Amino acid sequence: MSAIGATESGGVHREAADPADAATKQWLREWLQQGGFEVRVDRIGNLFGLLTWTPGAPYVLLGSHLDSQPAGGRFDGAYGVLAAAHTAARLRDRFRGADAPPPLNIAVVNWFNEEGSRFQPSMMGSAVFTGKLDPDTALDTCDAGGTSVRAALTDIGFAGTDECPELASYAEIHVEQGSFLEQEGRTIGLVESNWAARKYRVSVHGEQSHTGSTPMTQRRDALYGAAKIVTAVRELADEFAEGVLHTSVGQLTVLPNSPVVVAREAQLHLDLRSADLDVLRTADTRLHEVFAQVRERAGVAVSLGTAHAWDIEPYQPAGVRLAEAAVEELGLPHRRMLTLAGHDSTNMKDVVPTVMLFVPSAGGVAHNEFEHTDDADMLAGVDVLTDVADRLCHGEGQP
Structure with missing residues (x-):
């Protein structure tokens, strides 16, 4: 077969x-x-x-x-x-x-x-x-x-x-x-x-612009915001005892995905898993704090939807x-x-x-x-x- x-x-x-x-x-x-x-x-x-x-x-x-x-x-x-x-x-x-x-x-x-x-x-x-x-x-x-x-x-x-x-x-x-x-x-x-698992669809919304001519201070780079989320999600697991929490971003879609365009949108598929519901709740709270930080530092909008979950x-x-x-x-x-x-x-x-x-x-x-x-x-x-x-x-x- x-x-x-x-x-x-x-x-x-x-x-x-x-x-x-x-x-x-x-x-x-x-x-x-x-x-x-x-x-x-x-x-x-x-x-x-x-x-x-x-x-x-x-x-x-x-x-x-x-x-x-x-x-x-x-x-x-x-x-x-x-x-x-x-x-x-x-x-x-x-x-x-x-x-x-x-x-x-x-x-x-x-x-x-x-x-x-x-x-x-x-x-x-x-x-x-x-x-x-x-x-x-x-x-x-x-x-x-x-x-x-x-x-x-x-x-x-x-x-x-x-x-x-x-x-x-x-x-x-x-x-x-x-x-x-x-x-x-x-x-x-x-x-x-x-x-237990919590899986999310995360959308990061920025503004499409030119990678060469747009001043750095004026960029609203969705991929930059997404990169901060990816890194934070991985580091979130390290805030707990080893093996207690598994985190990942398994899928990333970038729009328009052109080499000379600052990304206007990035979509992520993110999941948190644990055998301890208290750990999962704490991790979920920390995740929302991360989103708030990314909104402020990258100048982007972040929206969250539940993709799949089980207890x-x-x-x-x-x-x-x-x-x-x-x-x-x-x-x-x-x-x-x-x-x-x-x-x-x-x-x-x-x-x-x-x-x-x-x-x-x-x-x-x-x-x-x-x-x-x-x-x-x-x-x-x-x-x-x-x-x-x-x-x-x-x-x-x-x-």
Whole structure:
């Protein structure tokens, strides 16, 4: 599958609803159909593969995402979808012909636009599924070139109309995107909770002018103001104990972006993340102080809008205990941990009992072509997910 959208350095480039993402979706659809799954596509482009052995019963859903960051890694998200598909196929074979099939069915999902690189916000497909994002608002969202989600899904043939399956629970496995498991020699991470995040769209407005002839004292340089914000945001993390607050500016758009023009506008995508809500609140207050300073020193206007946010919310303890029992039965080294990154499971846990699992990432490298997870760890993860899914299909893990 990693041959689709492959980059020269061994990664993949598959942004939401681009040609490579479309080819990967089609690849998965055909794989599922060949395996006897009923395939459904909902209106936001989430692709489901259903196996039904107890008609009328809800489904245990397993999955992740196949889209990537630009020049991203081939493990992020994609491993979770493949692990889910193989887990469901294993259980299909395990339960085939059983006198008493499990009371709950199983399904696989590829969530649309988890990464949020082409269309914002991230985790769009699961946000629509869980009712956190209005579907029409999502479909009307446009990329930098003005193409809407609605048009993009229509162009690639994944503007679906199918009903979503009724769920009993959800489970997701993902590469850690950190180095705790590798450093400690553990194979499986059991996610207990997530970090909170505040993501902002920041616009800095100045005045377009000539870079040569405009006196320095008369310039209202939006890029200068943006540069002050970028630097301040990085230094904001240093005001707290090490590792307590993560800050970044991941995207910067400059207008008119000409080499001989003082920028009239700069747009930034900024985020703050912490496992401590008091730290996050303090950082947010400091951020607004920074904006006030930039307005005064750079002579620009700064406006702020929320792009995406989530709070610290634990995964259901019963699911963590269920996963822990499965890992211990398999004799694999493990630990309980938090997730610093957002995943579709962070949406799903708010509506159904959810289990989140990690396998190690070599060097903690993520959103990078050189992302890597060893085969042995990936296969062990599928074994754990299979055991977890089996237990969930039999009704275990409910709060």
